[in-house]
Amino acid sequence: MTHPETKSAVPRRLPAFEFTAMMALLAATVAFSIDAMLPALPEIAETLSPEAVNRAQLVLTVFMAGMGLGTFLAGPLSDAIGRKYTILIGVVIFVIGAFLGAQAQSLEMLLAARALQGFGAAAPRIVPMALVRDLFAGREMAKVTAFIMMVFILVPALAPSLGQVIIGFSGWRGVFYAFILFAVVGLLWLSLRQPETLAPEKRRPLHPSLLLAGAKEVLGSREVRLYTLVMTLGFAQMFTMLSCSQQLFAVFGVTESFPRWFALIAILAGTGTGFNAAFVMRLGMRRIVRGTYLMQIISSSVMLVLVLTGAVAPPAGFVFLFCWAVTVFMMAGITFGNLNALAMQSMGHLAGMTASVVSALSTVGAVLIAAPVGQMFNGTPLPVVLATLSCSGLAFVIMSFTDDPA
Secondary structure: OOOHHHOOOOOOOOOHHHHHHHHHHHHHHHHHHHHOOHHHHHHHHHHHOOOOHHHHHHHHHHHHHHHHHHHHHHHHHHHHHOHHHHHHHHHHHHHHHHHHHHHOOOHHHHHHHHHHHHHHHHHHHHHHHHHHHHHOOHHHHHHHHHHHHHHHHHHHHOHHHHHHHHHHHHOOHHHHHHHHHHHHHHHHHHHHHOOOOOOHHHOOOOOHHHHHHHHHHHHOOHHHHHHHHHHHHHHHHHHHHHHHHHHHHHHOOOOOOHHHHHHHHHHHHHHHHHHHHHHHHHHOHHHHHHHHHHHHHHHHHHHHHHHHOOOOOOOOOHHHHHHHHHHHHHHHHHHHHHHHHHHHOOOHHHHHHHHHHHHHHHHHHHHHHHHHHHHOOOOOOHHHHHHHHHHHHHHHHHHOOOOOOO
């Protein structure tokens, strides 16, 4: 007998608020897994890598690298077996990685667990984009994505503070059990409420020849290639700031209060995502993205001058660092949802594959930029500022070669 969810090729929708909240929770699981670790980095460095404290940053970057690699599989798998079951499989892998991280006795074992956790996180991070594409298109899709990305950006407002509270009770290992609890809530909600959105007749078998053909079609699109490169540069800026933020703030004496300052950054940056949700239907995705990167070029140029002239020096210079950090995270919140929607605009028939290719290449590429910059940390904002300015400048130039969607 045919399952009720597969009778019609037209996907059924949950109420808009519940659907958006569920997708936002899945995105928040990934954001929480990154940002809740920030206050744990000094303790991890002291416990597992006292001889090279910068290596503790790798706890963040290997998670992102694992997530990038996982997206190569998550999208095609969702095209083959459906969106819902792919997300559930990813969440289970995520939970296993989190449990192993809680048990790690060396930095190497912790990094391996984080890579596995990130590999599993690829599904709840990327497959919802294909799921949204199943139900929406064009600027309507961008608006839904913008609200999801708003949560993704605002979760850091609470994650470091919550992480610090958990660390106070149970040490940094307790944070991993919080990851498990967070993921299980999302898994149960998805299992009980979300219908499958990909009809059986639209699924593509997980066969090497079909995967290769799909990847070739996706990468054969000039627009997809350009938007993927822009996303790579955007993620590189955010990853670099994330990996260095705790150490940067510590230079200015902001240690115990770091989670609160980081929360304020996230809240202020989140207003940019609200701006995007309000104006994307009127201004269009491409225009907003270009304008945002132009503003980041201006912001980072000013910051570079301030750093080189010595104006950004402890303790008074913290105000400049704080304001500039807000612009970096605001840039991410405004552009990422739009860039995802732009890349997938003409790829509805290959939504899962497109989401995988775009996310995997942009995430792995960003880690290859961010990790070396993070290891160059020298007690000043200079490496991070230079990387941000360079990436925003290149992104702005590349956007000028893209076509304005209808």
